[in-house]
Amino acid sequence: MAAGKALRMQYYAAFREAVGRSEEELSSAAATAAELYDEVALRHGFSFDRSILRVVVNHVIVPWTAEVHDGDTVVFLAPFAGG
Amino acid sequence: MRDFELFELTSNPLDVSELAGSLSDSHAGAFVSFEGRVRDTNDSRAVIGLEYEAYPALCLAEGTTIVREALEGVIAARCVHRIGRLAVGDVGVWVGVIAGHREEAFRAGRFIIDEVKLRVPIWKKEHYRDGSSAWIGLSDQRAAGRSPSQTIESSRS
Numbered sequence: 387m388a389a390g391k392a393l394r395m396q397y398y399a400a401f402r403e404a405v406g407r408s409e410e411e412l413s414s415a416a417a418t419a420a421e422l423y424d425e426v427a428l429r430h431g432f433s434f435d436r437s438i439l440r441v442v443v444n445h446v447i448v449p450w451t452a453e454v455h456d457g458d459t460v461v462f463l464a465p466f467a468g469g
Numbered sequence: 470m471r472d473f474e475l476f477e478l479t480s481n482p483l484d485v486s487e488l489a490g491s492l493s494d495s496h497a498g499a500f501v502s503f504e505g506r507v508r509d510t511n512d513s514r515a516v517i518g519l520e521y522e523a524y525p526a527l528c529l530a531e532g533t534t535i536v537r538e539a540l541e542g543v544i545a546a547r548c549v550h551r552i553g554r555l556a557v558g559d560v561g562v563w564v565g566v567i568a569g570h571r572e573e574a575f576r577a578g579r580f581i582i583d584e585v586k587l588r589v590p591i592w593k594k595e596h597y598r599d600g601s602s603a604w605i606g607l608s609d610q611r612a613a614g615r616s617p618s619q620t621i622e623s624s625r626s
Binding site for chain 2: 396399400435438442445447463464465466467468469
């Protein structure tokens with residue numbers, strides 16, 4: 387079995403509260419950002435509707451179908467509410 | 470040479486007269502500003518305060534891009550957004566534009582606040598008079614059956 391990818395997760399706002407910390411490193415077998423989201427949501431017990439969320443990999447917003455690679459930094463974005 | 474960033478985040482209260490004073494030019498016939506203030510109600514719930522949280526790297530990049538896009542046809546523009554705890558009446562976001570004439574200044578100011586709300590990764594947690602609080606815009610599916618609210622409910626401890 388292949389070793390998991392080492393990923394750095396950063397959490398903001400509702401995600402930070404749901405996870406209980408602002409970042410963590412984890413090992414994941416997820417191929418895509420969507421798979422990673424499902425894995426992290428299961429691990430931390432949240433179930434926000436992914437269709438209203440976006441994902442950032444290495445500081446760039448990417449589609450949920452984007453691949454994640456060893457060493458990537460990933461951030462899930464809730465709908466923005468500034469202003 | 471301007472001595473401010475086009476877009477900034479700050480955890481300090483906004484001094485709107487100082488901000489207005491930073492936009493000064495002898496060619497400017499118009500100055501337009503917008504203040505977004507904390508309101509005491511939302512969705513018919515009594516709000517006592519809120520907190521803004523930003524994803525700083527993306528926020529500064531996108532906010533700066535927006536203000537730069539708005540600069541076409543105006544002399545200068547800037548936007549400052551608060552993060553952290555705010556009370557009712559506090560200014561959460563300030564936009565200022567100077568231009569030769571009012572039309573361009575209004576247009577650029579409107580563009581900046583509209584785009585900031587859409588494109589800048591900032592989140593808002595409202596605190597209510599009844600002691601509860603909620604992140605705006607995100608609902609947890611598990612809570613959907615328990616609460617008609619569009620937001621996550623959590624008790625404040």
